[in-house]
Amino acid sequence: MKKTNPLILVIEDEPMLLKSIEAKLKISGLDPLGFSRAEDALDSLQNAPRRPDLIWLDYYLKSEMNGLDFMKKIHDHTQWSRIPVIIVSNTATQAKVDEMLALGAKKYFLKAESRLGDIIDHITLLLHAGR
Amino acid sequence: MGIRFKSIKVKLLLALLAFGLIPFGVASVLSVQTIKSGIQREIESKLLLYANAKVEGLLAYFDGIEGRTLDFASDGFIREQMQTILQVGTPEAIDALNTHLLRNKKPIDPTLVRILVMDTLGNIRASTHADDIGKNEAQQDYFQKGQNGSFIRETQQDEWRNEHSFLISAPLYTQETHEWIGVLLNVFDARKLQSLLGGDLGYDEKGNSLLPQPLHSLEVYMVDGSANMFVHPRHNDAASMSQHFTGMKVDTLPVQQCLTNHQPLFSALYRNYRGEEVIGTSVCFPERQWVILSEVSVAEAFAPLYLIYLKFGFAFSLFFLGILLAALVLSRRVTAPLQEVTEVIGRVREGNLDARVTLATQDEIGTLAQAFNETVGKLQKSHRHLEKKVAQKTKKLHEEIVNLHHEKAKTEAVLESIGEGIIVTDAQGRIVLVNPVGQKTLHWDPAEVLGQELLSALELQDEAGNPIPAEKRPISIALKDLRRVSGPYMCSPQKEPPFPISLTVTPVALDHEVVGAIMVFHDRTKEKEVERMKTEFVSLVSHQLRTPLSGMKWFAEMLRVGDVGPLNDSQKEFIDNINELNERMISLVNDLLNIARMESGRIIIDPKPTRLGDLVTDVLKALQPKIDEKKLNVVISINDHLPAIKIDPKLIREVYSNLLSNAIKYTPDKGEITVFVSQKDDAILSQITDTGFGIPSKEQPKVFEKFFRGSNIATIDTDGNGLGLYLIKAIVEASGGQAWFKSEEGKGTSFFFSLPKKGSKAKPGEVSLITG
Numbered sequence: 001m002k003k004t005n006p007l008i009l010v011i012e013d014e015p016m017l018l019k020s021i022e023a024k025l026k027i028s029g030l031d032p033l034g035f036s037r038a039e040d041a042l043d044s045l046q047n048a049p050r051r052p053d054l055i056w057l058d059y060y061l062k063s064e065m066n067g068l069d070f071m072k073k074i075h076d077h078t079q080w081s082r083i084p085v086i087i088v089s090n091t092a093t094q095a096k097v098d099e100m101l102a103l104g105a106k107k108y109f110l111k112a113e114s115r116l117g118d119i120i121d122h123i124t125l126l127l128h129a130g131r
Numbered sequence: 132m133g134i135r136f137k138s139i140k141v142k143l144l145l146a147l148l149a150f151g152l153i154p155f156g157v158a159s160v161l162s163v164q165t166i167k168s169g170i171q172r173e174i175e176s177k178l179l180l181y182a183n184a185k186v187e188g189l190l191a192y193f194d195g196i197e198g199r200t201l202d203f204a205s206d207g208f209i210r211e212q213m214q215t216i217l218q219v220g221t222p223e224a225i226d227a228l229n230t231h232l233l234r235n236k237k238p239i240d241p242t243l244v245r246i247l248v249m250d251t252l253g254n255i256r257a258s259t260h261a262d263d264i265g266k267n268e269a270q271q272d273y274f275q276k277g278q279n280g281s282f283i284r285e286t287q288q289d290e291w292r293n294e295h296s297f298l299i300s301a302p303l304y305t306q307e308t309h310e311w312i313g314v315l316l317n318v319f320d321a322r323k324l325q326s327l328l329g330g331d332l333g334y335d336e337k338g339n340s341l342l343p344q345p346l347h348s349l350e351v352y353m354v355d356g357s358a359n360m361f362v363h364p365r366h367n368d369a370a371s372m373s374q375h376f377t378g379m380k381v382d383t384l385p386v387q388q389c390l391t392n393h394q395p396l397f398s399a400l401y402r403n404y405r406g407e408e409v410i411g412t413s414v415c416f417p418e419r420q421w422v423i424l425s426e427v428s429v430a431e432a433f434a435p436l437y438l439i440y441l442k443f444g445f446a447f448s449l450f451f452l453g454i455l456l457a458a459l460v461l462s463r464r465v466t467a468p469l470q471e472v473t474e475v476i477g478r479v480r481e482g483n484l485d486a487r488v489t490l491a492t493q494d495e496i497g498t499l500a501q502a503f504n505e506t507v508g509k510l511q512k513s514h515r516h517l518e519k520k521v522a523q524k525t526k527k528l529h530e531e532i533v534n535l536h537h538e539k540a541k542t543e544a545v546l547e548s549i550g551e552g553i554i555v556t557d558a559q560g561r562i563v564l565v566n567p568v569g570q571k572t573l574h575w576d577p578a579e580v581l582g583q584e585l586l587s588a589l590e591l592q593d594e595a596g597n598p599i600p601a602e603k604r605p606i607s608i609a610l611k612d613l614r615r616v617s618g619p620y621m622c623s624p625q626k627e628p629p630f631p632i633s634l635t636v637t638p639v640a641l642d643h644e645v646v647g648a649i650m651v652f653h654d655r656t657k658e659k660e661v662e663r664m665k666t667e668f669v670s671l672v673s674h675q676l677r678t679p680l681s682g683m684k685w686f687a688e689m690l691r692v693g694d695v696g697p698l699n700d701s702q703k704e705f706i707d708n709i710n711e712l713n714e715r716m717i718s719l720v721n722d723l724l725n726i727a728r729m730e731s732g733r734i735i736i737d738p739k740p741t742r743l744g745d746l747v748t749d750v751l752k753a754l755q756p757k758i759d760e761k762k763l764n765v766v767i768s769i770n771d772h773l774p775a776i777k778i779d780p781k782l783i784r785e786v787y788s789n790l791l792s793n794a795i796k797y798t799p800d801k802g803e804i805t806v807f808v809s810q811k812d813d814a815i816l817s818q819i820t821d822t823g824f825g826i827p828s829k830e831q832p833k834v835f836e837k838f839f840r841g842s843n844i845a846t847i848d849t850d851g852n853g854l855g856l857y858l859i860k861a862i863v864e865a866s867g868g869q870a871w872f873k874s875e876e877g878k879g880t881s882f883f884f885s886l887p888k889k890g891s892k893a894k895p896g897e898v899s900l901i902t903g
Contacts, residue, residue: 014678020685027694090677093898094735110901111681112717116688 005031006127009052011041011070012088013062017111021056024116030123037063038070045080052083053127057105059089059096068096071103084126088119139469140462147454147461155450159443166439171410174432175398178349178412178425185351186414186423192323193419196299197281199240200317204301206236213248213303213312216256225264228257244296245318248303249274251311268316273300277314284355286318296320348428350403354381356390356420360404379404381424385413389422400429468496472503484511554650560585560606563647572632572654573624585650592621592629605636609648613638619655631655662730669727673720680720683713715852721901722854726837728898729861735896736865738777743808743815743886744769746780750787751806757795758804766805773808776815777890782862785900789855790819790882796851797844797880798823814868814885825876834872835860843876859884862900866891 008025012018013036025032033052035041038061045051055074059067067087074080087100087108097108106126109119203209212228215221232246237259247258253269268274276282277300286296296318303313354360360379384401388394398412403426411426468490478486484507488500546553552569556562561584565577573589580588585606591599601607605616615637623629634652638645689695691706698706728734751758751765758765794804798821807818826834826841833839838853863870867887874880 014682016682017678017685020682020689024685024689024694027689090681091674095897112677112684112720113901116685117692 005029006053007031007033007050008054008056008123009041009044009083010034010056011038011061011067012036012056012058013060014058020116024120028120028124030120037061038065038067039063041070042073045077051079054123055083055085056123057085057087057089058111059087059100060091068099068103071100071105075103084129086119086122086126088114138462139466140458143462143465144455144458147458148451151450151454152447155447159447163436163439163443167433167436170432170435171400174410174427175412178410178427179396179398179414181349182351182412182414182423182425189353189423190416193283193421196240196242196297196317196319197283199243199319200281200299200301200315203236203246203317204303204315207306209236209248209315210303210306210312213250213256214305217250217312220256225257229259229261229264232257233259240319242319242323243317244320245316247316248313249316250313253314256313273298273316274314276300277316278302278311285321285360348409348431349425350409350427351423351425352381354386354422354424358382358386358390383424385411385415385424386422389413389415389417390420393417465496468492468500472496472500475503475507479507479510484514550653552650552652552654554585554652555647556585556606556610556650557647558610558645560610560648562588569652572652573622574627575624588624590623590629592623594619594621594631596621596629605634606648606650609636609638610645613640613645631659633658666727666731669723670731673724673727676716676720680713680717684710684717687713719852719854722852722858725858725900726854726861728900729858729865732894733897734782734865734894735899736779736782736891736894738779738891738893740775741778741780741783742773742775743778743783743817744773746784746787747791747806747808747817750784750791753788754791754795757792761795761798761800761802763795763798763801764803766803768805769808770810773810773815774888776886776888778866778886779891781899781902782866783886785902786859786862786884787817787819788902789859790884793851793855793882794819794821794823794880796848797821797841810888811885813888815888816883816885818881818883820879820881822879825878825880826872826874827876828874831872831874835870865894 008030010018010021010025010032012021012034015036018034018036022032022034033044033048035044041055042065057067057070061067061070067089071085074083074085081104085100085105087097087105088111089108090111101108107122109122208231209228212224212231215224216228228248232248236246237243245259245263247255247260247263249255249268253267253271253274255263255266255268258264273282273284279302281299281301283297283299286298297320298316298318300314300316302311303315304311352360358381360381381404383403384399385397388397393415395415395417396412397415398410400408400410403409403411403424408429409426410429410432411424413425414423416422468488471490472488475486475488487504487507490500491497492500546564546566549566550568552572553564553566554562554569555564561582562580565573565575565580569575570577575588586601586604591604593599599620605618605620608614608616615635617635619631619633621629622632622634631654632652633655634650636648636650639647639649687706687710690698691703691710725734747767747769751767791804791806798804802822804822805818805820807816807820809816809818824841824843824847827843830839830841835856837857839856840851840853844851860870863884863886867890868885870882870884872880872882
């Protein structure tokens, strides 16, 4: 049996960044599932056969629903709320970050200041903690 | 001012009167005296003449009647008969004697009035008048005195029927035995004597005038040895008769002189027997003890004097008038020119400079007049000169005024058209002027606002909206401290909603004294909006920039770590370079974002009790690799007893981080960095000193400006973006402190910042600083 990699749901509206994230995740042995719109990600959660092991969420999204709304949706869902969420954004204010963290987000990373490698390490930690 | 005016006229008059009349008076008095004594002497001599003229006659008369009496006393018949009468006293004997007396004796002398004979007892035995017989005359002086010798006197007023007569008595002796038998008395009527004495007073018997003019008060009379009058003076009027005189005591001066001093002649002015003042002469007969007195009353004697007095009085009055006139005329001569001078002076005083004094006398007044004329002439000249000058100056002044008006108009036009609002106040801060732009900005009606105090007409708050107390208002500071105050504020002019303004208040001083202030201001709303937009723009752009920067960072990272294949060394190096440049951009963007956040006031200030020493140690730990790399010596001098102060540690950490990394960056290898943190007054002072390149003095004013990079390090270190110092200054000031520095090019730099011990004010904010 093929060992399945952990599924990482990535919501990032900037295509290039999404590309780099997906690439890194793959290289790191994780399966990325990327969406540029939070609504599409929600659809996927509902309809996709596999539930993600972790959600990589950007805050400022071009879609109508922003990261906070998405968080709320996740939080309210009994099952989805168990999925660890990390916020990787460039724009959130402290207040917003606090809100997200209050809603269950595990960590906030400032995109411009964080190495991909560090984020991956953290993901690994969270996944192991989850198991 | 009040010189009592005594005119020259008066003065002259008084002087002349004094100097004229006094001698005159003295002279008059002296002359009167002289005249008086002259008159007296004249009268005295005349009287003497008169008296002398009479003396012989008088003496002869008295000798006559004395002789007659003696003769009678030696009459044999009388003596015999007297003896007979004394012996037998028959009526026939008496009668015979009587008849003898009457018939034989009396007719001998027509002036004889009565003859009588008294016995030794004083009884009248015989008389020409039968009535007399039997009377006793023992008490009579003629009886008593007649016993020893002849005795003469005037009859007294009641004796023998009031006839003015003389009586002479003589003693009778017997023929043979010479025995005293009695006294014979003859009474002669004094007509003859009177006529002798007086006659027509003033004329002698022959009718010659004896006196120059008739003297009515002349009295000539005789006084005997007992100072009794025995020949009374004859008066022209019959009324004053002998009854007043007989027996009168005349003990006056001449009598005394005669009887006591035996002075034969005497003349003087004295009081007579009546007490009247008279001029009199006396002729004295010491043997008979008779004095003939001739007296004239002083009143009559000096009567002519009255005329003289009158004459003198007249002369005096004339003299007085003369002096008066002289005084008037003289003073006139003096005062007239003086008056003219005074009058001309008056005219000059009123402004008539043509006036001149016209007199030309040769005296001192003339000199005065001349000098005065010259003076006025000079005055006129200089006056004209002045007038000319004044006209010139006035003309100039007019021109100046016209210029000023033009300038004023220009200034006003400028004021009206200036795009900034202008308020001018006086030294008390009351509004004096508001230009149109000012009026519009503040929605002010100048009529309502002029004269009001600016402090009340305009409410001012700081940018945060806190009202500013009166003494901290820019206008108050400007007027009081004479310095300009400039800055952004919020203002609410009279019930309008507040809006941001930028204002500058400048005091106006004239000769070091405040005369007012000028406030130049404009509505900052647009500016603020622009600033906000700028900041927003920066924010926005920075955020936008972050996306590609993050992307590049990640792709470069994956490349570098070999996620997509191994790299050779050059490739690794190049990727590193790319990374480095990327990081620089990220850093710049961070700084820009921080600044934008500071400027927009969005940074959270969250003060917590913080030990600054801990912050320093923390920052140095993070920078240790760089310190080691450059082999720098870091000295820390932090007071152990520093209190923890309430400041935002995140922010202040950033300050230390910036300053220390600067110090490290700009100090050459093996240099030294010192950190001091100490207490000073009511603040904590932090100092970071390096032995680095320093900042050129010309560039020092710009140190805290955005993007400032010292020219001397820009070539050495191309890394920096020049935003760090601007940021730390903003942080320190927002924390309630101050930042400054000292630097010398080539020697080193010291940066200082102070933080208040009482801590920073919290600020809610929205974001934190981006640290990294």
